[in-house]
Amino acid sequence: MEMEFRKFPDFLRGTLYDILQDAYSFDSRNRGIWDANWHESDDFFYDNPQIADNCGLVTCMGSAPIGFVTWDPRHRLEYVEIGHNGIREITSIMKWCFRFAGETAVGGVRSGAGHVLPLPESSPLPGNGSPR
Numbered sequence: 860m861e862m863e864f865r866k867f868p869d870f871l872r873g874t875l876y877d878i879l880q881d882a883y884s885f886d887s888r889n890r891g892i893w894d895a896n897w898h899e900s901d902d903f904f905y906d907n908p909q910i911a912d913n914c915g916l917v918t919c920m921g922s923a924p925i926g927f928v929t930w931d932p933r934h935r936l937e938y939v940e941i942g943h944n945g946i947r948e949i950t951s952i953m954k955w956c957f958r959f960a961g962e963t964a965v966g967g968v969r970s971g972a973g974h975v976l977p978l979p980e981s982s983p984l985p986g987n988g989s990p991r
Contacts, residue, residue: 866911881945928941
């Protein structure tokens with residue numbers, strides 16, 4: 860799967876929030892501290908698509924949104940302030956990619972041609988022979 864960069868309006872409202880809550884899920888306290896701010900930021904970018912188009916991008920693996928970055932360019936030439944940014948937790952990335960790419964099969968991914976491709980031994984998903 861190839862990486863690509865797309866604009867926020869290509870995705871439903873809530874995408875920024877969803878990526879943030881997943882990216883920071885390693886510590887449950889983050890959601891309690893940042894939840895309202897994450898919702899406000901998501902609303903801001905979806906309420907202002909012209910700003911989202913110029914001051915943010917969504918990183919995709921295939922067509923699955925796996926991360927994003929936003930920035931404030933008002934001090935451009937001197938500096939740009941990085942805003943919220945994040946990338947999904949790896950098992951979430953794999954689930955999202957499978958969801959966007961097609962159906963999954965136990966022990967692998969079903970390709971468009973109907974062949975089951977084995978998951979790498981290091982994959983954290985079940986069915987790959989790993990101890991998880």
